[in-house]
Amino acid sequence: MKTLVIISHPSIDESGSQQFLIQALSDRSLEQVTLHPLEKTYPDGVIDVKHEQELLKSHDRIIFQFPFYWYSSPPLLKHWQDEVLTEHFAFGYRGDKLKDKELGLVLSIGLSEKEYQTGGQEGYSISELTKPFQAVARKTGMTYLKPLSIFQYAYMSEEERMGLLIRYQQYLTLKKPDSLKPREEWIIAALKETATETLRTDHSDFIIEQVIEHIEDNRMELDELRMHIDNYHE
Amino acid sequence: MKTLVIISHPSIDESGSQQFLIQALSDRSLEQVTLHPLEKTYPDGVIDVKHEQELLKSHDRIIFQFPFYWYSSPPLLKHWQDEVLTEHFAFGYRGDKLKDKELGLVLSIGLSEKEYQTGGQEGYSISELTKPFQAVARKTGMTYLKPLSIFQYAYMSEEERMGLLIRYQQYLTLKKPDSLKPREEWIIAALKETATETLRTDHSDFIIEQVIEHIEDNRMELDELRMHIDNYHE
Incomplete structure (x- = not known):
């Protein structure tokens, strides 16, 4: 199984959590994982659609990895979706190129998990707020994986981080990560x-x-x- | 009541529905409405945050108007949110500048309304898919208006379009548009x-x-x- 990790972050070099996750991927056992940081690849925002579609075709599990600002992805990942997930490729007549692949989310989130419920600071659950991505998976015939939500990385203990590293590697590489x-x-x-x-x-x-x-x-x-x-x- | 219509569309000049809506705003009775097309204002994507925050402060009803591609806003509107809705302005300590204003959505949607339900082509309702915007309103203390969804503008009859024009003008200007x-x-x-x-x-x-x-x-x-x-x- 090959996994494509599409990372979108407006300032990835300054992000502790993203740097930690990227480090975790430099491990020996993960040669089946392709790391694909969008902002680094396309600093001018012009996306090579053919190249992206080839990348998708040659992988089985697609991961969107991003900071969950304002309950959605950074702008470049949305732009990527609008450009790359075209009709006849991702949906519509003969648009079955993503069918039976998997779509997963790795979200870094600034607040704690308990705020994402009724009465909490954010009021809605991660499941509710990520519905648009579930809809993308549905439309393109992909299996939607339970998102891997990383709450408050900055406050994690060393031990919690080690646990995260294992969960993350498993999320990318295990057939049934749950x-x-x-x-x-x-x-x-x-x-x-x-x-x-x-x-x-x-x-x-x-x-x-x-x-x-x-x-x-x-x-x-x-x-x-x-x-x-x-x-x-x- | 003053209304700010923030329009985001990757190619607004080619969009029949957007042109129709913009025309509708050139009417005599709408001098309380400010039209603000993001892609025209910021072709290089660099947003003048101070200017945007002043615009928000001087209006009572804020409208996000955009085509509903991949169940979300175009990238520039997301970029606008990430840049403009800062802590201490839109939320957090002293971040009450949007409090008690209204937030509305005007969505142009390519499929028909009945596809947005379980068993339909899209599988989820507009209410479910726009939850992130409802969460933005909640976080910033704004009152969230029932979205104005425009389904399949291209197939509308002349009479339906006139009906839309009235609903749209009312959505922007009436105290209780419902x-x-x-x-x-x-x-x-x-x-x-x-x-x-x-x-x-x-x-x-x-x-x-x-x-x-x-x-x-x-x-x-x-x-x-x-x-x-x-x-x-x-």
């Missing part, structure tokens, strides 16, 4: 690849082995419980 | 101002009088009915 089992397998594979000399402890080999064993034990227990439940329902 | 009574009063005032020699009939004075009388009779009857209902409920 289910537990593939995420476990992903973690185990990543642990096995970890260069133990980079860890700040003398027993890193042992610790990694322990963590893997722990995840696998949990998984066996979960599978057994599921089997019991399935039997019970029969 | 209630019947002020709309009636508006029509009567417009009829009284009509230069009768422009009508294609010999009895235009008589016809206009008749129409006014008819509307006034209807209103009396409606008021009487309402009185009866109110008495009944007491």
Whole structure:
């Protein structure tokens, strides 16, 4: 599976969260991911439509990654949509080039999650406010992924950031980024690849082995419980 | 009441509906309406923030008028929002400059209204898809007006267009653009101002009088009915 990450940000170099995410993609296991920062590619705003459509065709999962200012995308990403998602390409007669691909959003959001509900500071949920993107997916025949919303990156602890990094890499690369089992397998594979000399402890080999064993034990227990439940329902 | 119509359209001169609406504003009774086409004002996309904020302050009703491509505004209007609606002006500490003003949308839409529902070609309603604008109104303390959606202008009959023209002028100028009574009063005032020699009939004075009388009779009857209902409920 190949993933295209279309990043739109008016000042990407000054954005802590965007720089962090871009760093996360420089990892070894992500050669299937293409990073595509729009403002850097098209500083004059003139979009190469053919090139963009070829990029879309050669990837399976398309990600729109942007700061969620005024409940929508930055202007250049909207311009990109208006220019690239043309009739007969993205919709309409023979417009099936995006059909059965996936569309995901990676949103960086300045306020906390609890403000996005009735009575909160923003009053509406992220699901409500991102409906236009869901409609884009629907119109073009794409499967819409649950957005990855990053709330208040600036206030995240180091540990939270590490968690985000893992969720982000999984969001871009896992077949089913929401289910537990593939995420476990992903973690185990990543642990096995970890260069133990980079860890700040003398027993890193042992610790990694322990963590893997722990995840696998949990998984066996979960599978057994599921089997019991399935039997019970029969 | 002063109304600011912020128009955003990537090629406004080629748009039949936009040209029609602009024509409608050249009417005598609309000197309280300021027309503000963004792409003409800022062809290089560099927005004069101070000037825009002064414009907003000196008007009571703000209209975003644009073609509803990909379920959102054209890029320049989004850029305008990101630049002009700053903290301490539009929201946040002392950010009350738009408070109690009104925000309305005039959308030109290529498909018919019935496609904007579950099972329709677009799948979501205009209310769902314009939620981000409702959120802008909410955040800035503005009263959100029911959008004026213009479906399939290209297929409208001459009569439908005249109806649109009236709805549009009322949307921009009437205190309560949705209630019947002020709309009636508006029509009567417009009829009284009509230069009768422009009508294609010999009895235009008589016809206009008749129409006014008819509307006034209807209103009396409606008021009487309402009185009866109110008495009944007491």
